[in-house]
Amino acid sequence: MSENNIVVVKDLEKKYKSGTHAVKGINFEVKKGEIFGMLGPNGAGKTTTLQMMGTLLNITNGKIKILEYDVESDSSNVRENIGFALQEAGLDSLSTVKELIAFHVKLFGFRGVEIDRRVEQSLSLLDLHQYSDQMIPELSGGTQRRLDLAVSLVHDPKLLILDEPTTGLDPAHRSDLWTLLKKLKTEKGITIVLSTHYMEEADVLCDRLAIIDSGEIVAMDTPQKLKKTIGKDRIEFKLFESLSEEQIIALKDEFGEENISANDSFFTVRVDDGEETLLDTLKIIIQMEIKVKGTKVLRPSLDDVYLKYTGKRLEELS
Amino acid sequence: MKFSTILTLYIRNLKQYKRLPAVLAFSFIVPVIQYLIFSNLFNSLSDVPGNPYGNYPYYMYITPAIIILTAIFGSVNSSAALLVDLNTGYFDKLRATPASLAPQVIARFMSEFTRLSLQLFLIITVSILYHKRISGVLELPEAGILGLITIVLLAASFGIGVVGNLVVALAFKTKSEQAVQAVFPLFFVAVFMSTAYVPDVLLPDWLQSAIVYNPSEYLIRAVRGIFLEGFTDSTMDSVTIAVSCIIVLTTITSTINYRTITRSID
Numbered sequence: 376m377s378e379n380n381i382v383v384v385k386d387l388e389k390k391y392k393s394g395t396h397a398v399k400g401i402n403f404e405v406k407k408g409e410i411f412g413m414l415g416p417n418g419a420g421k422t423t424t425l426q427m428m429g430t431l432l433n434i435t436n437g438k439i440k441i442l443e444y445d446v447e448s449d450s451s452n453v454r455e456n457i458g459f460a461l462q463e464a465g466l467d468s469l470s471t472v473k474e475l476i477a478f479h480v481k482l483f484g485f486r487g488v489e490i491d492r493r494v495e496q497s498l499s500l501l502d503l504h505q506y507s508d509q510m511i512p513e514l515s516g517g518t519q520r521r522l523d524l525a526v527s528l529v530h531d532p533k534l535l536i537l538d539e540p541t542t543g544l545d546p547a548h549r550s551d552l553w554t555l556l557k558k559l560k561t562e563k564g565i566t567i568v569l570s571t572h573y574m575e576e577a578d579v580l581c582d583r584l585a586i587i588d589s590g591e592i593v594a595m596d597t598p599q600k601l602k603k604t605i606g607k608d609r610i611e612f613k614l615f616e617s618l619s620e621e622q623i624i625a626l627k628d629e630f631g632e633e634n635i636s637a638n639d640s641f642f643t644v645r646v647d648d649g650e651e652t653l654l655d656t657l658k659i660i661i662q663m664e665i666k667v668k669g670t671k672v673l674r675p676s677l678d679d680v681y682l683k684y685t686g687k688r689l690e691e692l693s
Numbered sequence: 694m695k696f697s698t699i700l701t702l703y704i705r706n707l708k709q710y711k712r713l714p715a716v717l718a719f720s721f722i723v724p725v726i727q728y729l730i731f732s733n734l735f736n737s738l739s740d741v742p743g744n745p746y747g748n749y750p751y752y753m754y755i756t757p758a759i760i761i762l763t764a765i766f767g768s769v770n771s772s773a774a775l776l777v778d779l780n781t782g783y784f785d786k787l788r789a790t791p792a793s794l795a796p797q798v799i800a801r802f803m804s805e806f807t808r809l810s811l812q813l814f815l816i817i818t819v820s821i822l823y824h825k826r827i828s829g830v831l832e833l834p835e836a837g838i839l840g841l842i843t844i845v846l847l848a849a850s851f852g853i854g855v856v857g858n859l860v861v862a863l864a865f866k867t868k869s870e871q872a873v874q875a876v877f878p879l880f881f882v883a884v885f886m887s888t889a890y891v892p893d894v895l896l897p898d899w900l901q902s903a904i905v906y907n908p909s910e911y912l913i914r915a916v917r918g919i920f921l922e923g924f925t926d927s928t929m930d931s932v933t934i935a936v937s938c939i940i941v942l943t944t945i946t947s948t949i950n951y952r953t954i955t956r957s958i959d
Contacts, residue, residue, distance in 0.1 A: 392959060429789040433959050451694075451791065459789035465782025467705075469712040469774070481701045482792050523786075536789075 380404045381534050381566040382411075382428065387437035389423050389590075397423040399590040400437065405534075405568055405583075410560055412581035413570040414677065416689060420590040421570035422462060425538050428568065429459040442533055455483070458527030462538040464519040466511050472522055473498070473507040476529060483530035493529050501525040501555070517548035524555070528565075535559065537569040541576060549573075553580055574677040574689060584677075586684055593684040598677060605675035605683055607634070608649030610656055613641045615666040625663050630656075649674060698791045702800030703807075709774050710808060716773045721812050724763040725819055731755055731890065732823070738891065746892050749921055750827065756820045757916040758889030760844060761909060763816045764809060764852030765880045771805040771857045772864040772873045779868050798954065801861070806853045813845045835923030844916050847935055851912050854943030856880060862946070862953040883909045888917075911938045 382405035389398040398420045405411040413421045426432040428439055430450040439446040444453045467475050473494060480493045498504045501521045506514060514522065520540065527535060540556070541549040553576070559565045571577050577584050578598045585595040594601055617639045618626075626635045626642070634645035646652045649672035660667060681689040710717060732752030738744065739751045746754050778784040788794055825831045834840055860873050867873070886900060887910040893901055904910045915935035918928030 392956075430793070431785055431788055450793070454789060454791055454793060457789065459786070461782055461786055463782045465784075465786040467709075467783050468777060468781050469709045474708075478701070478705050479790070482698060482787075482790050484695075484697065484791070526786075 379406045381407050381409075381442060382568060383438075383440040384424070384428070385438045385440075387424065387427065387439060388435045389420070389427060389432065390435045397590050398427070401585075401587070401590070401592045403585055403592060403595060405566060407566055408560065408564050409582045410556065410567045410569070410580050412577045412584045413568070413587050414572070414574065414577045414584055414681070414689070415570075415587035416572055416687075419587045421587055422538050423590075424587075425459075425536050425568065425570055429457060429536050430454055431459075455530075456533050458524075458530070458532035458535045460520075460523045460527045460535075460537045460540060462542065464516070464523040466519060466523060466526070468510075468512050471508050471510055472503055472514070475511065475522065476525055479526040479529045485530075497525040497529055500528070517544055517551075520544060520548070520552065521555075524552075528559070531563070533566060535565050535567045537567065539570055539572070541571070541573065549576070556580060572689065574681075578677055586677075586681055588681075588685040588687075594680065601677065601680045602675040605679045607645040607647055608675070609643045609645050609673040610649050610653060611641055611643045611671045611673055612660060612665070613668040613670070614639075615668050618642060618665065622663055622665055626660075626665075629659060629663075643673070694793075694796055695791065699796045699800045699803070702787075702792050702796055703803045706774065706800055706804035707807065709777075710804075713773060713777075716770045717808075717812075720763065720767040720770045721815060723766060724759050724816055727762065728752070728755065728759040728816075728819065728823070735890070738895075741895060743894055744892055745894060746921070752820070752823060752827065753921065754892075754917075755890055756817075757844075757913055757920050758884065759820070760813060760816060760848050760916055760920075761851070761889065761913055762881075762884055763812055764848040765856050765884065765909075766877075767809040767812050768805070768852035768856035769860055769874065769877045769880065771801075771809070771853065772860045773870065775801055775861060776864050776868065776870050776873070779864060794954065798861070802853055802857065805857055806849055809849045809852050810845050813848055814841070817841055817844070834920050836919045837923075840919045840923060843932070844919050847912060847915055847932070847939070850939050850943070851909075851935075854939055855908070855946050858943065858946035858950040862950040865950075865953050865957050880909075883907055884913075887913055889913050908938050908942055911935045 384401060384403050386400050386402060387398055388400050390396050401424065413424065415421050423432060427434050428441065428446060430446055430453055434447055441453050442456050446453050470478065476494045476497050477490055480490045485493060498507055501524060503521060503525060506518060511519065511522070541552050544552065556567060557580070560567060569580070581598060583596065584598050584601060585592045586601070587593070618637055623637060630644050636643050644656055646656060653670065653672060657667070657670060678689050681687065732755060736751050739747050739749065739754070784797065787797055821831070821833065836843070860876065863873050863876060887904050887907050888896070893904065896904070911931070912935045915928070915931040918925065918931045922928055
C-alpha cells in the first residue's frame with residue numbers, strides 16, 4: 376500500500392443472507408486529502424460499501440484497509456480513526472446538542488478540560504452555538520446534519536465517511552455543506568469518502584469519482600476526465616426553417632461529417648470547447664445564410680457518462 | 694473493548710432515564726397499585742384453613758410476587774431506550790465509534806440492571822412502609838439488609854438476564870415497541886401460574902403439577918424464603934435452585950440474543 380493511500384479496497388464483495396449480491400468484487404484506492412465520491416442510484420451498492428468500510432457490516436470476500444488497518448481484524452483501530460455520518464442523521468433524540476457532542480468527545484477517550492475545548496471547537500466549526508442547549512428533535516433537518524458532522528469530527532478523524540450527506544436538504548443547506556466539506560479538506564486535510572446520487576454534488580465536490588452500478592464500479596476517474604470520455608461539447612442551433620441539402624453539405628464540409636447532426640427544427644455542431652468557439656461558429660453559420668433562432672452550448676454531463684457506461688440515465692433512476 | 698468506553702456509555706444510558714419518565718413511572722406504579730389492591734382484596738386468604746403461610750399477613754405473602762412483577766415489568770421496559778437508539782439510527786452511528794456493538798450492549802444491560810435494582814429497592818421500601826402502617830412497627834425482614842440485597846440481586850438478575858435478553862433480542866428483530874410490549878402478558882401469566890399470589894396447597898391440582906415447569910416459581914420460592922423466613926437451610930436450597938435456574942435460562946436467552954444481534958449486522 377502506498378503511503379499516500381488512506382483507503383485500499385480490494386476485490387470487495389458483499390452477499391446478504393437474503394441472496395442479494397450487493398457488491399461484486401470492487402477495487403479502489405483513496406489518496407490522502409482527497410474527496411472521493413461514489414456515484415450511483417439507490418441500490419447500486421454504495422451504502423453497503425461504505426458500511427463495510429465503517430465496520431458496520433461484515434465483509435463476504437475481499438479486503439479493506441484504512442490507514443493500513445485491516446477493517447476486519449483491526450476494526451477497533453479503524454473506528455478510532457474514522458468519522459462516519461450515516462444516510463439518515465442518526466442522533467440521540469434524548470439529549471441536547473452540547474450533551475451529545477460532549478458524550479462523543481468522552482467516547483474517544485478525552486477527559487478534563489479537553490472535553491470543553493473540543494465541544495467549543497465543534498460548536499464553532501459547525502456554527503451550532505445558538506442551538507447548544509436545544510433538544511435534538513427540535514432541530515431542523517439541516518441543523519441535524521451539521522450536528523451529525525460535528526459529532527463525527529470531534530476526534531479529528533483522518534478519514535470521514537459520508538453516506539449521501541445532502542439527501543433531503545434544501546439547495547441552500549446543500550451548498551453550505553459543500554462549502555464546509557471543502558473547508559475540512561483544505562484546512563484540516565481530512566480525507567473524505569462520500570456516496571451520492573446527485574450528479575452536481577459529485578461534480579462540484581469530488582476530486583475523483585467511482586461510478587457504481589449494480590454492485591460494480593463501471594468507471595473511475597476525475598469528473599473532468601470522465602466527462603472527456605463522452606467526447607466534445609455540442610452547440611445546438613434552433614432553426615426558423617429546415618436546412619436545405621446544400622446547407623447540410625456545406626456544414627459537413629466546414630466542420631466534418633462526424634461533427635454534424637441535424638433534424639427539421641435544429642442541428643448540432645460538435646466542437647472542442649463550446650463556449651470558446653460559439654461566436655466563431657455562429658459567424659460561419661450566418662455566412663451560410665442559415666436562419667438561426669437560438670443557440671445553446673451542451674457540455675457532456677456525468678449523466679452522459681453514466682449513460683455511456685450503464686446504458687441508463689441516472690437522472691431517471693434517481 | 695475498553696472499560697472506559699463501557700463506563701462512558703453506562704453513564705450516558707443512566708442520564709437518558711431522566712428523559713424517559715413514563716418508562717420509570719409505568720414500571721414502578723403498576724406493581725405498587727397491584728400490591729395495594731391485592732393486599733386489601735385478598736386479605737382474608739391468610740385465614741383459609743390449610744394455608745401454610747396463615748401466620749403471615751397476606752400483604753407480606755405477596756410482597757415477593759410484587760418484587761418479581763416489578764423485575765419483569767422493569768425488564769420489559771428495558772428495551773425502551775434501546776429502541777429509541779435503534780429507530781433513530783443512533784445505535785449504528787455509535788457502532789462506527791469506539792462504542793462498537795459489544796460495549797453498547799454490555800453498557801445497556803449494566804444500566805438496566807442498575808435502574809431495575811433501584812426500582813426493586815423502592816418497591817421493598819414501599820412494602821416496609823406499608824407494614825409499618827398496618828402493624829405500627831418499622832422493621833426489616835428476618836434476613837436484614839443482606840437479605841434485601843440478595844432479593845434485589847436475584848430478581849434483577851432474573852429480570853435482566855432472562856426477560857431483558859429476550860426483549861432486547863425482540864427489539865433488534867422487530868425494532869417495534871408494540872411487539873416488545875406484546876410479550877409482557879406472557880410473563881404476567883407466568884407469574885400468576887405460580888405460588889406468587891396463592892400457596893401451592895390452595896391451587897387447583899392441575900396447577901400444582903404445572904408450577905414445577907414454571908421458572909419464575911423457583912425465583913418466587915427463593916425470594917419468599919429470604920423475605921419471610923430469613924436464610925434458613927430450606928431458603929438456601931431454594932436460592933441455589935433459583936440461581937441455577939437463572940444461569941441456565943440466561944445462557945439460553947443470551948445465546949438467542951447474540952444470534953439475533955449478529956444476524957442483524959450480517
